[in-house]
């Protein structure tokens with residue numbers, strides 16, 4: 001009997017993702033409850049690391065730290081993860097690919113929470129969090145800029161106050177000029193295809209970046225304010241311009257939420273959105289981490305691109321759940337990154353004319369990389385490609 005159990009344990013231990021259940025089985029079976037109690041959940045998860053290096057090899061921030069070595073060090077010494085984890089973009093690649101199913105990104109975010117509590121924060125991250133607290137945006141800019149931008153959109157497109165959908169424009173799309181252009185194009189399309197939406201100049205920050213930077217207290221404060229904001233306006237359904245806001249509303253607020261590309265895809269399928277112009281171009285698509293890996297939205301943007309007349313769609317080498325990050329997540333769009341250049345090189349290897357994204361952060365990161373590489377590759381939000389096919393500009 002014991003032999004059979006031992007064999008079962010060995011099988012469980014060598015079966016990849018189920019390994020953690022193997023450990024639990026062994027510990028329980030051989031009555032070691034004290035051991036179970038003494039082990040923190042995360043430490044138990046980490047202890048099953050087999051040092052394969054999949055996480056570090058695919059890490060967006062591998063120039064800053066070696067995740068495999070950090071895990072080894074943590075297992076051997078019990079010391080904290082290194083301060084270099086502030087460079088982690090929370091792209092979720094390591095967590096998605098770890099053959100042992102270790103929730104690596106969550107462990108990094110949890111470590112950041114401890115760092116925040118003890119004040120171990122790089123100055124630029126501290127400034128960003130201070131700005132989110134004071135100005136409700138990470139850019140250190142006053143609220144008036146967002147207010148004016150949204151009021152202008154409201155006037156220009158005759159947007160009502162009460163609607164089926166509240167369109168949450170978000171920080172990056174309210175303060176970064178390239179993403180602000182996308183908002184204007186989105187508003188025009190929404191109006192023309194009959195989407196009943198409202199916007200409000202008093203919206204704040206969704207809190208996604210505060211959360212993944214480990215500032216849980218700030219996130220809770222923002223969430224409370226936003227929930228009040230939605231309640232006062234009777235908001236039940238949200239469209240979020242940024243996949244980061246989409247992620248926060250869906251995962252932490254439990255709201256019904258859509259992205260603009262999903263709205264557009266639905267309109268194309270229902271025949272309420274029609275293209276008038278050919279876009280004679282070779283187009284590739286970059287999966288944003290918070291749209292793809294976090295929320296599984298891979299097909300809608302691809303289908304929208306492919307439905308544009310004359311577009312020749314080509315895939316990059318790393319796509320969907322294996323897509324490479326733009327380097328901008330978790331506040332890194334305000335810091336140095338090399339991942340964006342790497343990603344644009346991949347796009348260039350497809351000989352595409354246009355690199356399409358569906359995230360305001362990816363848009364600014366990849367456009368910056370195109371400038372760094374002196375390339376003439378056009379970077380567009382998927383909404384801009386649709387706008388081009390609808391209006392010719």
Ligand code: SF4
Pocket residue numbers: 048049050051052053054055056067068071097098099100101102104
């Ligand atoms: S991918 Fe998972 S098992 Fe492999 S080294 Fe990283 S943490 Fe360990």
Ligand code: SF4
Pocket residue numbers: 055058059060061062067087088089090091092093094095104105108
């Ligand atoms: S989430 Fe991305 S950047 Fe962070 S450690 Fe994992 S692979 Fe690296």
